[in-house]
Amino acid sequence: MDIRQLTTFQRAATLLSFSRAAAELNYAQSSVTGQIRGLENSLGVELFERLSGRQVRLTPAGRRLLPYAERLLSLADEARGATAGPPEPSGQLVIGTMETLATYRLPPVLEYFHHRYPGLQLVLRPGSGAEVLHALRQGTVDVGLLMSAETRHRGVDSEVLGPEPLVAVTGPGHPLAGRARVGSADLRDVPVLAPESGRGHRRLLETESRSRPGAPVPLLESGTVESTKRWAAAGLGVGLLPAVAVREDVESGALVALAWRPPFEVFTQLVRRPRTSPTREMRLFAEQARAVLAEDQEAAAA
Structure with a gap:
């Protein structure tokens, strides 16, 4: 059992596909198959059940091995970084995030890394909260912000x-x-504009509306944050959005913030896969995301 075999096993176990693991690792599929067989022989157990076509699934032994493999690979990365790593963070960090955060929270973080650590490339993969969580579980992003x-x-x-x-x-x-x-009763008489139904605050408003007596709040799907702002400014309804997304529009007078407090809260969160030690790059990103959000919250409170 060696690091190369564990790496191949971890990717195949995450993707549940030898061919996709081979493409991601830049191996021939026969190399992936050979490494998996070598690992199975060294452990004396079968790790994958081969299904029809090219599909595979983990055996009970494979499911038990996966968290240990992820921990061992994480420790190997730490050891490499501590002994022979580059002087500065480098490579690529893939971040799953949501439209509002990518547009209004992350630019200062991206600017910081661009100037401070030019060897590290931050790649954003925008999507809904559910999509970010799915990508993180599948291993197609390194860290999530939702x-x-x-x-x-x-x-x-x-x-x-x-x-x-x-x-x-x-x-x-x-x-x-x-x-x-x-x-909240006033909102029942006007269309409320909110991004598509996958977004958390729209779902909360729908739940709140259904839980109260009377007709539910009329909701119009506006697609994106930007279209929600434009529709609201044009008088098509009331837009429900994160404050950070409309701050400049309210200050310029293009939009007016209503004296209404939502009966629910949402939180910006950093998410990552469990039982794995964060890389140096992940720790740096987390530190900067915390700092930027804290600074912005202080400014908003002032």
Whole structure:
């Protein structure tokens, strides 16, 4: 049992495909098959069950080995970094994240790494919260940054970086724009604009609406954060968005923030695979993400 075999096993076990593991590791498929067989022979057990076609699935022994393989590979990476690693972080760090965070939270982080660690490439993979979590579990991203009301997620470790305030906004000429106070009942009389249903705060608003007596809040799917802002500014309804996404629009007068407090909270969170030690690059990203969010929250409070 060696590191090369464990690496091949971990990728094949994560992807459940020898051919995809071979493509990702830049091996011939016969090399992947040979390494897996060598590992099985050294352990005296079968790790994969071969199904019809090219599909495979882990045997009970394979499922037991996987977390140990991930820990051993992580320790090997640490050992390499401690003894013969490059003087500066390098390589590629793939980050799964959501549109709002990629657009409004991560630019200072990207700028910091671009100037401070030019040898490290940060690659963003935007998607919904569910897509970020799925990609992390599948091993196609290294770390995730998401916005969700839930702070525990199956199969991953999560760290809450802070609350992400939500705000309801309209165009300056909207009837609700001049009110000193707006209640949830007022939203039942106007279309509420929110990004597609996969986004957490839209789902929360739908749940809240159904839990109260009377007709549910009329919701219009606006697709993206930017289209939600444009529709709200045009008077098509009330936009429900993270405060960080509309701060400049409210300051410029293009949008008006309503005096309404959502009856739920969402949080920005850092998520990663469990039972694995973070790499130096992952630790640096986490540290900078925490610092940027804390600084932004202090500025907003001031």
